[in-house]
Amino acid sequence: MSKLRKEFLKVKEGQLFTFVGASDHFTNGRGDYRVDSIDYDNGSQTTSVEFIDDQGDLHWISDGYLANNFTPTIVKNFRHV
Numbered sequence: 001m002s003k004l005r006k007e008f009l010k011v012k013e014g015q016l017f018t019f020v021g022a023s024d025h026f027t028n029g030r031g032d033y034r035v036d037s038i039d040y041d042n043g044s045q046t047t048s049v050e051f052i053d054d055q056g057d058l059h060w061i062s063d064g065y066l067a068n069n070f071t072p073t074i075v076k077n078f079r080h081v
Contacts, residue, residue, distance in 0.1 A: 009067075011035060011049055021069030025053040031073040 018031035026033065036058060038052045046063055053059040061070070 010045075011038060013038060016073035017066070017070040018073045019069060020071055023069070025055070025059055026069075027054055030054075030081070033070070033073075045076075045081065 019026040
C-alpha cells in the first residue's frame with residue numbers, strides 16, 4: 001500500500017476541500033466542498049469520497065482525482081473565549 005493511499009484514509013466526513021482543477025461539476029477556488037460520505041473498497045484498496053457538486057447533486061470522487069484536483073480547505077477559527 002502506498003503512502004498516498006494511507007494519507008487518503010485519513011479523510012473525514014465533513015472535511016472541507018477547495019477545487020483546484022477544471023471541471024463541469026466543480027468551481028475552481030471555491031473552498032466549501034464538504035465530504036458527505038466516504039467509501040473504502042478493500043479489493044482495490046481505493047477510497048472514494050462523495051461531495052455535493054455545484055448543481056446540488058451528489059458526486060463520487062476517486063482518491064486519485066481528489067489528490068490531483070482538490071486541496072484541503074484551511075479553516076481559521078476566529079472564535080474568542
